[in-house]
Amino acid sequence: MKLGYNTARPLVMHIDLNSCFATVEQQARPRLRGRPVAIVNRRTEHTMIVTCSYEAKAVGVKLGMRLKDAKKLCPELIGIESDPPKYKFVYHQLMRIMNDYSAYVRMKSIDEGVIDFSETTARIGERNLVDIGYEIKQRLWDEVGVAMNCNVGISTNRFLAKTAAGLNKPNGLDVITHHNLREVLAGLELTDITGIASRLEKRLNAVGIYTPLEFLDADEEILQKVVFKSVDGSYWHKRLRGWEVDKRDFSLKSAGRQFVMDGYRLPHADVLKRLHHLCEETGAKVRSKGMLARGVTVYARTYDYGGWHAKYMAPLPFFSNEAIYAHARRLFEGAPNGIKMIAVTCYGLQPVDIHSRQLQLFGDEIAREQAITSAVDEINERYGKRVIHSADTLGSDTYLKEKIPFGSTRYME
Amino acid sequence: MNDEIFLNEQVEVVAVFKPGRTMCEPVKFRRKSGRVVEVTEIGLRHPVTHGKRMMHIFDVTDGGADYRLEFDAEHLTWRLTIEADKL
Numbered sequence: 047m048k049l050g051y052n053t054a055r056p057l058v059m060h061i062d063l064n065s066c067f068a069t070v071e072q073q074a075r076p077r078l079r080g081r082p083v084a085i086v087n088r089r090t091e092h093t094m095i096v097t098c099s100y101e102a103k104a105v106g107v108k109l110g111m112r113l114k115d116a117k118k119l120c121p122e123l124i125g126i127e128s129d130p131p132k133y134k135f136v137y138h139q140l141m142r143i144m145n146d147y148s149a150y151v152r153m154k155s156i157d158e159g160v161i162d163f164s165e166t167t168a169r170i171g172e173r174n175l176v177d178i179g180y181e182i183k184q185r186l187w188d189e190v191g192v193a194m195n196c197n198v199g200i201s202t203n204r205f206l207a208k209t210a211a212g213l214n215k216p217n218g219l220d221v222i223t224h225h226n227l228r229e230v231l232a233g234l235e236l237t238d239i240t241g242i243a244s245r246l247e248k249r250l251n252a253v254g255i256y257t258p259l260e261f262l263d264a265d266e267e268i269l270q271k272v273v274f275k276s277v278d279g280s281y282w283h284k285r286l287r288g289w290e291v292d293k294r295d296f297s298l299k300s301a302g303r304q305f306v307m308d309g310y311r312l313p314h315a316d317v318l319k320r321l322h323h324l325c326e327e328t329g330a331k332v333r334s335k336g337m338l339a340r341g342v343t344v345y346a347r348t349y350d351y352g353g354w355h356a357k358y359m360a361p362l363p364f365f366s367n368e369a370i371y372a373h374a375r376r377l378f379e380g381a382p383n384g385i386k387m388i389a390v391t392c393y394g395l396q397p398v399d400i401h402s403r404q405l406q407l408f409g410d411e412i413a414r415e416q417a418i419t420s421a422v423d424e425i426n427e428r429y430g431k432r433v434i435h436s437a438d439t440l441g442s443d444t445y446l447k448e449k450i451p452f453g454s455t456r457y458m459e
Numbered sequence: 460m461n462d463e464i465f466l467n468e469q470v471e472v473v474a475v476f477k478p479g480r481t482m483c484e485p486v487k488f489r490r491k492s493g494r495v496v497e498v499t500e501i502g503l504r505h506p507v508t509h510g511k512r513m514m515h516i517f518d519v520t521d522g523g524a525d526y527r528l529e530f531d532a533e534h535l536t537w538r539l540t541i542e543a544d545k546l
Contacts, residue, residue: 073502073503075502075520075525075543076525131507132503132505426510428510429511430509430510433510
């Protein structure tokens with residue numbers, strides 16, 4: 047039997063801040079409003095653009111472009127170095143506003159989140175969601191600033207709500223229901239669909255699916271057995287019809303940080319110093335979530351040979367900066383020369399269990415390490431990040447600044 | 460690239476504390492040189508912490524230049540930390 051469209055009342059709202067970092071900068075500095083602005087992570091012309099304002103996008107400036115290339119397209123483009131505390135503040139303001147409407151709010155990244163109105167109070171639940179969408183826009187203007195615009199999408203599941211939020215940028219509000227689903231999909235390309243990039247597009251094309259409407263009408267079995275070769279095919283079949291398959295929370299499995307080198311072909315000793323700094327930040331992240339790690343991965347991208355990585359799974363869990371760095375340094379011995387980017391990730395994260403039998407075998411040693419690490423963490427929490435750190439990473443804060451990652455916002459609570 | 464000049468200048472500030480978007484509104488400030496800057500708009504007020512120490516950052520403009528004022532909530536001092544007068 048073919049699955050029909052979800053005809054239930056749309057109760058999922060997706061909110062997306064428009065060109066978030068650039069808009070926040072335009073809010074903070076009124077003289078930037080109406081001008082093309084590009085946000086970059088370094089104060090240099092050779093750096094990549096992280097995001098740009100709609101004024102810059104209008105003249106062809108794109109994310110990932112080098113600032114100096116973008117300036118050829120748009121000579122009046124203003125490059126601004128990213129300022130994470132500002133973006134975190136706006137993120138928290140958006141989250142605060144969203145939390146007023148439902149017990150179920152999930153931030154998908156620093157600039158977008160979902161409100162599920164199926165878990166709200168009866169009084170809010172009976173209100174028109176379009177009115178609530180406009181109210182949230184108004185609150186964002188009143189409580190954060192007049193330059194802050196957001197897109198709102200409403201539908202029966204997360205996927206269609208996000209699709210709706212992308213229909214009319216900037217500052218749109220759209221609803222997708224079973225009534226207009228076909229009409230909306232008819233106006234999109236396959237790669238406009240979140241989750242479908244060129245690789246999946248080719249696989250869909252191979253079975254004669256060239257448009258989102260053909261994707262919607264495709265047989266579930268073909269999607270599952272031929273295109274996706276997994277249960278994903280069935281998920282897509284449901285997702286496109288407005289049924290919820292993405293209401294899932296994932297536990298924290300790994301934590302890490304990466305860094306693009308601040309110099310060309312730095313010697314290994316200098317790269318190692320930067321790796322040490324990354325290990326310290328990764329250790330702080332792991333411990334801040336009350337976790338222990340089992341493994342470490344070191345990844346490097348080089349100028350000549352592409353990617354390189356090495357990983358190690360330890361017999362016992364570990365948590366201190368020193369332990370993470372000791373494993374990472376050993377792995378790094380096999381790294382190639384000419385490193386452009388380095389990353390360290392702790393994986394196999396598990397909650398701290400001080401009563402674990404394995405840990406008790408090494409009780410005294412671990413207790414000592416834990417006491418020192420806790421004391422250092424406590425001092426850093428009281429007086430500021432990295433007030434106490436390894437002598438090896440002295441001065442590294444000047445080039446390894448805090449940056450905002452796209453994607454997970456788990457460390458921003 | 461950015462046009463900002465980074466400073467660490469103690470300034471005298473006239474501010475109004477009232478309910479609203481920013482709760483505290485710097486109205487004008489006097490720089491070390493004696494020049495008085497009249498704030499015409501507060502772009503954003505956001506907090507930053509240095510450990511347990513709270514600072515409130517005000518991005519403001521007088522229409523001709525943008526300024527960043529930092530209010531140290533522990534020591535009750537104001538500092539001018541950024542000035543950007545070109546675009």
